[in-house]
Amino acid sequence: MxxxxxxxxxxxxxxxxxxxxxxxxxxxxxxxxxxxxxxxxxxxxxxxxxxxxxxxxxxxxxxxxxxxxxxxxxxxxxxxxxxxxxxxxxxxxxxxxxxxxxxxxxxxxxxxFPLPPSSEDLLRHVGERDIMTQATSNLSLFQNGKLIPSMTSCSPESVYGYLLSQRVPFKVNVRPIEQCDAYSAIVNEYNGVKLAHVVYKLNKDLLYVYQVNKDETVGDDAHLSMPGAARLSLKNTGWYIDEQHPDFNVVLWEENGTICAAASTLSKDRMMAVLAVR
Ligand SMILES: [Zn+2]
Structure with a gap:
């Protein structure tokens, strides 16, 4: 070659x-x-x-x-x-x-702000604390029926209302999506950190969005982590596209102090078209 x-x-x-x-x-x-x-x-x-x-x-x-x-x-x-x-x-x-x-x-x-010279370290996901690792494994669990939503609705407003009622301590993100068959939500904790999860069902595809307060990802003793490249890209652009998952497309972004990690079976272009709408 x-x-x-x-x-x-x-x-x-x-x-x-x-x-x-x-x-x-x-x-x-x-x-x-x-x-x-x-x-x-x-x-x-x-x-x-x-x-x-x-x-x-x-x-x-x-x-x-x-x-x-x-x-x-x-x-x-x-x-x-x-x-x-x-x-x-x-x-x-x-x-x-x-x-x-x-x-x-x-x-x-x-x-x-070009990324520093390519470095494997910058791209590495560190163990189970890693947000994108959690997002992709949660989507697998959801697909296999092992992660059961707390509520499902055909209305994005009711999912948003549910998340508010659960006193999630950050701004949650629920996008109204055309052709979305069902919206599901889960609220849980990881090491004492409250998390919100929203799953969109679009025909045969799933778009899963993991959400956490940005503060929980900052600092050496943070409960959650992300690769250095993701941190840099979020800081400079607000977005990060992860290339390392064989099964799902993974996109990370920051919105109103919330870190959102989306994992999806949708193609990358469809996923971005959906996520770019605010
Ligand atoms: Zn190259």
């Missing part, structure tokens, strides 16, 4: 997404991003940018140019606002339909 460098792989991302790459090059490309977190993330961001621009701005004919202008606008905004402004702040200021701008914010943050 010929070897390729990260730079060569990253140059290939655009042509890959345009479908203009030969089969052999494709397999070399995917072999590389399967084992290189940095290139994997670069690919994901380009991929998401493409999906979001396509699905939310159908009139746009030149997505690359549009993205460049979003980046320029955000750079200007960022310079005006000062360097201390975090990507998450943009989410609250951009108009709701402007997912492409959200994407721009993520892309820009990756440019402004």
């Amino acid at each position: 010929p070897t390729v460098t990260c730079a060569e792989v990253q140059d290939l991302i655009g042509p890959m997404l345009d479908g203009s790459v030969a089969a052999q090059t494709k397999s070399i490309f995917f072999d590389h991003i399967g084992s290189c977190g940095r290139c994997g993330r670069a690919y994901d961001l380009e991929y998401l940018a493409k999906i979001l621009v396509q699905s939310n701005a159908p009139r746009v004919e030149t997505p690359a140019g549009v993205r460049a202008s979003i980046l320029r606008a955000l750079t200007a905004e960022r310079l005006q606002a000062g360097v201390g402004v975090r990507a998450r702040g943009w989410f609250t200021r951009v108009p709701a339909p402007a997912y492409a701008a959200v994407l721009g914010a993520i892309l820009l943050a990756y440019l402004v």
Whole structure:
């Protein structure tokens, strides 16, 4: 198998997404991003940018140019606002339909705060305290009927109301999702930390979202942990996409002081399309 460098792989991302790459090059490309977190993330961001621009701005004919202008606008905004402004702040200021701008914010943050040189340590999940490990194993338990929801409803409002009634000590997140057949909720504790779990059933697919107060994930003696790469990405963009789970797609984000870890059988593009709606 010929070897390729990260730079060569990253140059290939655009042509890959345009479908203009030969089969052999494709397999070399995917072999590389399967084992290189940095290139994997670069690919994901380009991929998401493409999906979001396509699905939310159908009139746009030149997505690359549009993205460049979003980046320029955000750079200007960022310079005006000062360097201390975090990507998450943009989410609250951009108009709701402007997912492409959200994407721009993520892309820009990756440019402004590149991850340190690829390091296995940064990607490592540490034992059972790890939020994404818990999210994926809970989804498996749920699939096998071993994790029983406390309540199930066809209304997102009643699930939200249930979670409020359980005095969950952080802002819970329940998204109304089109074509969602049922919403389920569970509240429990892990090492004395209260957790909320919301499961969306979309036809044959499940979207599970683990939720915890961000404070429980901060500091050396925190009850819950996440890989260093996730911490960095959340800090800089508000989002993290984990590449290390064979069975599920896993996305982590921060919203109103709550860390949400979603694990799903949905494809990555469908999952992001659902999660990008606020
Ligand atoms: Zn690479």
